[in-house]
Amino acid sequence: VQHNEYCCLCNNIRAPWGVDRSFRRKEVDAWRELLICHSRIVRAVERELEKEHLVPLSSYDILLHLRYAPNKRRRFRDLNGEIVLSRSALSRCLDRLAEAKLVTKLDCPEDPRGLIIELAPAGETALKSAWPIYRRQIHELFGTHFSDKELDFIVKKFSALARVLPGEL
Amino acid sequence: VQHNEYCCLCNNIRAPWGVDRSFRRKEVDAWRELLICHSRIVRAVERELEKEHLVPLSSYDILLHLRYAPNKRRRFRDLNGEIVLSRSALSRCLDRLAEAKLVTKLDCPEDPRGLIIELAPAGETALKSAWPIYRRQIHELFGTHFSDKELDFIVKKFSALARVLPGEL
DNA sequence: CAAGATTGAGTGCTCAATCTTT
């Protein structure tokens, strides 16, 4: 893959229609490289999880939030916003997880409109099974290429960025 | 959004089923924050582009590669691998772009099996229209939060990582 | 058979509309 010869997201001195002096080219370059790495790593991880008949990343994320929530329960409203999925995607993903008996849907005592999601035993098992594979993939495809200091930098900057970025909607 | 209270991808001292001393927690933390920022930024950018009736990121990426290719032409085979999309996704996206007259499909002289994609004038216009919006979004949601040195670091490390990562299967 | 590209079936995400309860 030639990232320098052919551009992805304007890997050239000039913007598509000419010189654009008012932007930092670095910003676009950095963003482009992040996009490329992200897509490759995610694709590889998803393939590996699928191959081993394990839950996909989106489900993993949900199950893990539940695992560490008080009583292993969480309101739909709260999951939404903590999680990478959008509201409707979360709703559909929870349907699948409930169908597969990995989570249980419960009525909310305080608010009849509300929905409580509880981690089912099978959900915890699914989490345990997926972790070694996921962990190995993160290490091999990502972590192993960075030093401790570099990882500290990424954690610090990107968690700050995440807090500033718009969550849902 | 509470990334510290409830975990996304194991934001806790322990792995789901107990202590796992053999991995660097930093790796998972860094990966998690990248995932979150990526999903939020991409979602925001896509929404903004859509709102302005501009091409989505996947199309933008393809058109831009063509814009800087010799004669504004590129073989399908070559586009695949330079681009974020997978082979079948690229095929379908090119169908849409050809349908919209943003690119033209041509026969390949050297190899009858081959396919040449050419950037059409309307495609170049689409690129020009989308850039200011895209550029602004990258700046506001991403670039503005990093110093020059930090961006240099990201470009350096992630472009090196991209070269090491598996491209298309 | 391998390489280049497309296609069918299935899955899952998107927005916007909807329904229920406050």
Place this chain on the structure above:
DNA sequence: AAAGATTGAGCACTCAATCTTG
């Protein structure tokens, strides 16, 4: 009207099978 959650229609991605040419 607003908040909480679901749903319908549409779109775009995935893998695997297919077709064509070398």
